[in-house]
Amino acid sequence: xxxxxxxxxxxxxxxxxxxxxxxxxxxxxxxxxxxxxxxxxxxxxxxxxxxxxxxxxxxxxxxxxxxxxxxxxxxxxxxxxxxxxxxxxxxxxxxxxxxxxxxxxxxxxxxxxxxxxxxxxxxxxxxxxxxxxxxxxxxxxxxxxxxxxxxxxxxxxxxxxxxxxxxxxxxxxxxxxxxxxxxxxxxxxxxxxxxxxxxxxxxxx
Ligand code: SF4
Ligand code: SF4
Numbered sequence: 134x135x136x137x138x139x140x141x142x143x144x145x146x147x148x149x150x151x152x153x154x155x156x157x158x159x160x161x162x163x164x165x166x167x168x169x170x171x172x173x174x175x176x177x178x179x180x181x182x183x184x185x186x187x188x189x190x191x192x193x194x195x196x197x198x199x200x201x202x203x204x205x206x207x208x209x210x211x212x213x214x215x216x217x218x219x220x221x222x223x224x225x226x227x228x229x230x231x232x233x234x235x236x237x238x239x240x241x242x243x244x245x246x247x248x249x250x251x252x253x254x255x256x257x258x259x260x261x262x263x264x265x266x267x268x269x270x271x272x273x274x275x276x277x278x279x280x281x282x283x284x285x286x287x288x289x290x291x292x293x294x295x296x297x298x299x300x301x302x303x304x305x306x307x308x309x310x311x312x313x314x315x316x317x318x319x320x321x322x323x324x325x326x327x328x329x330x331x332x333x334x335x336x337x338x
Contacts, residue, residue, distance in 0.1 A: 159208035167205050171244045173237035178202045184228035184238045194218040195257070198228045198238050205241065214249040218242065220258035220265070263290050273336050276326025281319055284310070 168175050178199070185197040195217040196204065204213050213219070219242055228238035246265070249256060256262035267287045271278050284306065288294050297303035313319040326332060 161208065163208040163210050164206055167241060167244060171237065171240050173241050174234070175202055175205050175236060175241060177234040178206065178232075178236045179234065181233065183231045183233060184236070187227040187231035189225065189227065190221055190223060193221045198222075198242070201242060201245070202236060202238060205245075210248075211254065213245050214252055214254040215257055217257045219246040219249055220256060220261035222246070260293055260296060263287065263293055269336055273333055275323045276329050276332040277324070279320060279323035280313075281310070281321055282323050 164175060167173070180199055180203060182197075182199045184202070185191050185199045188194075188198050191197050196213070198218070201213065201216070201218060222239070222242045224239055224243055226239040229236070229240070232238060250262070250265065264287055267283065267290075268278060271283050271286060275282075288297065288303070294303070297306070310319060314321075
C-alpha cells in the first residue's frame with residue numbers, strides 16, 4: 134500500500150474540487166429565491182456589462198443592470214429594493230437580448246420591482262411607484278389602460294399633484310392632453326375588456 138502523500142499549498146482543497154458555486158457575502162438564499170421565482174439563470178452572469186451597454190436608460194439608473202445581477206448574486210436584497218433602477222427600467226428587454234449567457238435581466242428587474250412594491254421599503258422614486266400601482270389598478274378595472282382615466286387617478290394623489298404643479302408638468306400635461314383630444318387620440322370613456330377574469334388573474338400572479 135502506498136503511503137499517503139503530504140498535502141502541499143498547490144493542492145486544491147476538498148471544498149473547491151466539486152462543482153463551482155457562487156456564494157454571496159450574505160449567503161445564496163436570495164439568489165436561489167430570485168432564480169426560482171423568475172427562472173432566470175443569474176448564476177451564469179460573468180459581468181461582461183453588455184446588458185448595461187445595451188440599456189437605453191442606464192444613464193438614469195443608480196445601479197446599472199449588470200450590477201443589479203451582481204447584487205442578486207451577493208444577496209443584497211435591501212439595497213436592490215431601494216434603487217432608482219427598478220423604477221426607471223422600461224422593460225424593453227434590450228439587456229436580455231444582448232446577454233451572451235441568456236440571463237433574463239429584464240425579468241429579474243421586473244421581479245425586483247414587484248418585490249419592492251409588496252415590501253415596506255420606501256421606493257427611491259415615489260412618483261414612479263405610485264404610477265406603477267395606479268397603472269396596475271386601472272388594468273384590473275377595465276382590462277386595458279385609458280390614458281385619460283390613468284392620469285386622472287394618478288393626479289388624485291396629493292404628493293403627485295403637488296410635485297407636478299411645482300415643476301410645471303401639470304400644465305404641460307393638460308396642453309398635451311387637449312392636443313391629443315383635438316386630434317381624436319384621447320378617449321374620455323374607457324372600454325372594458327371582455328377577458329376581465331383572465332386579466333385579473335394575471336395581475337394577481
Ligand atoms: S450581459 Fe449577461 S453576462 Fe454580461 S453582465 Fe449582463 S447579465 Fe451578466
Ligand atoms: S429592460 Fe430595463 S434594464 Fe433592460 S435594457 Fe430595457 S430599460 Fe434597461
